[in-house]
Amino acid sequence: MKPILTGAVALVVVAASWSCLRAQQPKPPKNITADTPLPDRYAYAVKDILKYCQPKKGFWIDLGAGKGQVAIPLIEATSNPVTMLDPDVEAMSKGLEIAREKKLEHRLFAVVGVAEDMPLPDNSVDLVVCRGSIFFWDDQVKGLQEVYRVLRPGGKAMIGGGLGSGYPRWAAKEFLRRRLERLDEDDPEKKKHFVKVRSPETFRRWAEDAKLPNFEISGKGGLSVEDPKAGLGIWLRFTKQHK
């Protein structure tokens, strides 16, 4: 009798947690049009970063940070300070302003620089996150070597792009539809390039050419639909080895 009861209780718990999880997801609107606002994707990307990197608190860098779209929700989720590193001074200034409005100015910092030549000491960084940027670097191999150089032994990096694995399906589908529509209107060469730089093959080549001693690639690319680890998109993750 006992095992049946235990099984029934477990079933109730699983069902309750499932409905609770579903309740957290924003409900899809009834009629989705090209103007329907989509849920903010950065919080979902941050969830994945924390889930897959489980970073140690410490010195965290958001590489190619832009306006701190990842850095700010990352601080909000963890309270750990984050330093943005990007060549775009204007974008980072905007990020600093946003952080000030949110009273996070003591936790967000900015360094002007590029991935290929980071103004940071060797073995100093506990976490490098980099979303939506590697595709635009001049030299991805040099950039990845730099990320490896600045990481502390045991430090983690998560580099790529995507919506986050928990991003609501309806919104992911609509996001993809809009992106494809834009790409189809564009020059076909641009679309080819877009797909190529976001492919697992290209990511693997960059990581191998950078001689990263260990790495994992998840996701099928910028236009992929399903990947429990990556959501829409593609990610490269690695950990700096201890000597």
Ligand SMILES: C[S@@+](CC[C@H](N)C(=O)[O-])C[C@H]1O[C@@H](n2cnc3c(N)ncnc32)[C@H](O)[C@@H]1O
């Ligand atoms: C599409 S934005 C991504 C911004 C933000 N991380 C996000 O997820 O929305 C790309 C960013 O990469 C930066 N970037 C371009 N070349 C770079 C390089 N060589 N090293 C570091 N960042 C670079 C750009 O200045 C820009 O802020």
